[in-house]
Amino acid sequence: MMWETVIGLEIHTQLATESKIFSGSSTEFGQSPNTQANAVDLGLPGILPVPNQKAFEYAAMFGMAIGATVNQRSTFDRKNYFYPDLPKGYQTTQLFHPIVEHGQVEIRIDDTLRTIGVTRAHLEEDAGKSLHEDFDGMTGIDLNRAGTPLIEIVSEPDMRSAKEAVAYLKKIHAIVRYLGICDGNMAEGSFRCDANVSVRIKGTEAFGNRVEVKNINSFKFVEKAINHEVERQIERIEDGGTIVQETRLYDPDRDETRSMRSKEEANDYRYFPCPDLLPVELSDEFLAQVRERLPELPEAKAKRLIEQFGITDYDAAVVTSDRALAEYFERAAEHSGSGKLAANWVLGAVSQWLNDSDSNIEACPVSAERLGDLIQRISDDTLNSKGAKAVWEAMLTSDASVDELIESLGLKQVTDTGAIEAVVEQVMADNAGQVEAYRAAEPDKQGKMVGFFVGQVMKASGGKANPQAVNQILRSKLGG
């Protein structure tokens, strides 16, 4: 039987506002517990919420970036449930009239483009944190996070594999980072994801019962958790069981999901319009101002980079997956005058460093300008690729200029034709038999045979000879 996976994601994106959505408290991460919770955040009696305009601006930016409708009138609702880290006993959110609806993003899987629908993105307040460790059987409550503005981005059930889900998640991540509305830090919980997963027999229309998988807070875990859940569901159905609608928690240590609550145990949140907050009206003028300030987004940037620097679609897509990386590339390309080489280096050595150091581009010890210097020395034949690699390695630990490093490492490429000719003649004299064989061979075989001589000459030059010059001189002398 052929199974099809159906996935929808709910992404909680903390907005990078300085203060909370309904109070003046700071949203800074990592402060001492409960030092950033005022009377509003504590839900003290008689206290009222006052909306933070910046949150609306950021939500509107997101809506514009995904080609969605930004509703000029949106309203807040209360979602009621009891939990100690939810001070008011309800979360203020937007159920009935969200600020953003009907958007879409494109994702690329291998060479195929897929469109994923975004049902809605609504503003809401984050809850505080419950800390179950360190309190000896008790629970600590930290309300610093309570009231931090979020947009919850809800996708259509448009994804058909864990890989697509990751691509979509990365795309949304890139967009919010481009817009500067979220720091995207998954480890600190600024960007969190729940997945709705179901399976159905390929070709059928009806959706299977869906399971909401929670607590998947890294790109790596998203793929693992979804794949695990899909396997669990298929196995269960094939064993004659059924899938019950429920919420399951992903445990990354054991790589498994376990049931949190079933549909029957699910809360009735008793949503209703929040009477403390009037409908929010966004004027044409406000939205026009927001639109004006919208930065260049990944797709537009990729298109421009392709035109401006002649790089491939693929390179452009990868380079623009992160705004900072794209800006790094662009500076290196401009500084060096070679877009293609800059793309190769950013996707090669630079990405390698990012992976190895598990770090971001802002932390890279080689600035875009220094990489540009390095690329210039490749373009003007001062360095061959092997030498360039050695200089790059040195640059990671040294502040010396590219030219200084080339000098101190003795990597300057030999392009002096006279010097290369001398070496070529020496190699031909040392390998007279091969020269004979070359000359006797059919022209179509000679192409391969020249490689031997190139290798010998490079070796004799200590790797410093310019390979193109070597090739050219060899062919002419061997032909002689």
Added chain:
Amino acid sequence: MSLSTQTLKSQLQALSSKRVSSVELVQEQITRAQAINADNNAFISFNADGALEQAKQADQARADGSTQPLLGAPIAHKDLFCTQGQVTTCGSKILQNFVAPYNATVVENLTQAGAISIGKTNMDEFAMGSSNENSAFGAVKNPWDLDRVPGGSSGGSAAAVAAGMVAAATATDTGGSIRQPAAFTGTSGIKPTYGRCSRYGMIAYASSLDQAGPIAQTAEDLAIMLGAMASHDPRDSTSATEGTEDFTRDLGRSVEGLRIGLPRQFFTEQLDDAVASTTHQALAELEKRGAVLVDIDLANIDLSLPAYYVIAPAEASANLSRFDGVRFGYRCENPKDLNDLYERSRSEGFGEEVKRRILVGTYALSASFFDAYYVKAQQIRRLIKNDFVAAFEQVDLIAGPTTPTPAFKLGEKTDDPSDMYLQDVYTISANLAGIPGLSIPAGQVAGMPVGLQLLGNYFDEARMLGVAHQFQQITDWHSRRPEVSL
């Protein structure tokens, strides 16, 4: 006659002409109020030391030339207004030890105007009730007859003014909680337009209906108080941009040519006959002075009560979720786990009526009944509002009885909540529509006061107070006071 039983206006004149110092007046007022409180229980707490300290400062400020409108005048706050550093109970065991770290905006405004609060008045728990019998601190008794209720939920404020414990007090009105007790105690009270006074620091019952206002002896005192209480407040998103104004400006205006609408739906068989005839006599006084009485229809008004008892409990069920024993307020002894903490803290901390409304509201908001109750009630609310908007195209004011009957006996309705809810049948529609309403003494039935209710268009409080003041120029019901034993 002792100054402590006189109107706010008289007290202010005595203070400004330095016939009395604030210290003297505040001391006299506290002594009197504390003596009477033993009988009527109008106050939950007194702030004698703090009030006298403020009185000293007020006298100094006056000596320094200050002309704050309420400088040195003793008042009292309903105990759901947060007062910084003082216990604010909201009439509930769950907040019996809650000390607010901030002042409500209304409290702040009155303090800025120079008023001095001598204490916090009793109330139905979380403002839920029409008899003041739902207080965790005991029922309040009507100064006109200690066997009768003073009305609710602002029963403490109304009884305090009626008994001359204080000349004016703050109160709140969600479905009639200012007007009904004012009617029962022979005092004057106004519920302003929704949004006129900030709700910041006012412990919420039903946020879309709650509105603060004053209770005092006269319409003129109401105008003085309201002028100080009202403001546009950036801390309350629902506060009106209109802010405050000079509410005394129309006090001298004649009622000649004033068109007063009498809703047929207010004069039906559920209205006590004696109250009906008292109301008609009062209206006849206004007619004699040139007002024009016009019968009108408020077609959907009969739906007010059921709509209110969906919307108000629904909002309350969420508003009261924060009282969970976790961060402040009452917490049960030795909870065995989180659910036990919630269940017992709330079961032990809340009274019966509060629990009843939380349950009703929770039910009305549940997924399967939301459309049938909450959504329907909001539709009715819109219809009622439309009725008023249409009516105010024909008439300047609407008038009628404040309550169907005079004050009833303590315990008379405690076993029948829906009979108790009928108390608010004439007052509730103003809250649903958000329009202002006031009640002034209109006469007496068997020795108990009866109120005349005036409903006005949005932000038309000044005109309403003008009409009420004119009525009080030609009648003396407002100046009749119960005999109070000290």
